[in-house]
Amino acid sequence: MMKRLVTLSINGEEVSAAVEPRMTLADFIRSEARLTGTHVGCEHGVCGACTVRVDGRTARGCLLFAIQCEGSEIETIENFGDGKGADLQQAFVEHNALQCGFCTPGMLIAADELLRDDPSPTRQAVREYLSGNYCRCTGYQAIVDAVMDVAERRRRK
Ligand code: FES
Ligand code: FES
Numbered sequence: 001m002m003k004r005l006v007t008l009s010i011n012g013e014e015v016s017a018a019v020e021p022r023m024t025l026a027d028f029i030r031s032e033a034r035l036t037g038t039h040v041g042c043e044h045g046v047c048g049a050c051t052v053r054v055d056g057r058t059a060r061g062c063l064l065f066a067i068q069c070e071g072s073e074i075e076t077i078e079n080f081g082d083g084k085g086a087d088l089q090q091a092f093v094e095h096n097a098l099q100c101g102f103c104t105p106g107m108l109i110a111a112d113e114l115l116r117d118d119p120s121p122t123r124q125a126v127r128e129y130l131s132g133n134y135c136r137c138t139g140y141q142a143i144v145d146a147v148m149d150v151a152e153r154r155r156r157k
Contacts, residue, residue, distance in 0.1 A: 001020045001021070001022070002020075002021075003018040003019055003020055004018065004019065004020075004021055004067055005017070005018050006018075006019055006028065006066045006067050006069075006070055007070065008025075008028065008033075008066065008069055008070065008072065008074055009072070009073045009074060010029060010033045010035065010074045010075075010076065011035075011074070011075055011076060011078060011079035012079070013033075015028075015032055015033045017032040019032065019066055019067075021065060021067050022065065023065065023066045023067075024043075024050075024061060024062050024063075024064065024065060024066065025052070025054075025059075025061040025062075025064040025065065025066050025068075025069050025074070026038055026040050026050040026052075026060075026061030026062045027040070027066070028066035028069075029052065029061060029074070029076055032066075033076075035076050035078050037076055037077035037078050037105045038050055038051075038052055038061055038076050038077065038105060038106075039102055039103075039105060039106065040061075040062060041102070041134070042062070043062045044062065044063075045060050045062060045063045046132075046134070047103070047106075047133070047134040048060070048103065048106040048107070048110065048132050048133030048134060049102060049103055049105075049106050049133075049134075050062045050106065051105070051106030051107075051109045051110055051133065052074055052075060052076050052077075052109065053073075053074065053075035053076075053109060053113075054069060054072050054073070054074055055072050055073055056073070056075075057113070058109055058110055058113045075109075076105075077105035077106075077108065077109060080105075080108060080109065080112070084112075085108060085109075085112050087150050087153060087154070088108050088111055088112055088115075088146070088147070088150050089108060091146040091147075091149050091150045091153075092104065092107075092108065092143070092146045094146070094149075095142045095143075095145045095146040095149065096138075096142050097138060097142040097143040097145070097146040098137070098138065099137035099138055100136070100137050102136070103133055103134060103135040103136070103137075106133050107130065107133045107135065107143060110129065110130055110132070110133050111126075111129075111130065111143075111146075111147045111150075114126065114129040114130070114147070115147070115150065115151055115154060119151060119154060119155060120151060120155065121147070121148075121151060123144055123148060126144045126147045126148060127140065127144060130143065130144075130147070
């Protein structure tokens with residue numbers, strides 16, 4: 001298959017590669033940018049493991065082709081901890097909101113977007129918002145606890 005040159009901004013760095021048009025954004029991030037914090041689970045938009053930000057909003061990396069994202073700003077979990085997302089990471093640790101960690105990058109990115117859109121969510125709202133991110137390990141209770149804790153801490157600031 002003919003390859004196409006794709007240039008993406010990933011975490012503020014330009015990454016260019018000649019790739020097949022069918023390469024997904026998630027695969028581009030993992031294999032061309034060598035950023036393996038973006039995970040690939042179901043590969044058809046269900047599990048949320050591949051969640052990244054595209055131009056500031058969450059998106060499924062497995063449902064976008066890399067060539068569709070030409071000119072977009074992509075942010076991955078590797079760009080998360082230095083900014084305001086560090087409090088979410090810390091809360092996930094404190095509440096034991098992860099076990100294997102496979103879902104965690106996508107869960108953190110989704111949770112951060114939720115708290116930006118709704119700084120005072122109910123537990124039910126957190127559950128609904130994160131329902132597109134599957135976790136096979138934790139039972140979700142601790143994840144919701146962590147998100148609620150950060151929501152309260154951010155409101156107190
Ligand atoms: Fe993309 Fe599951 S790998 S949603
Ligand atoms: Fe293992 Fe969520 S911590 S899938």
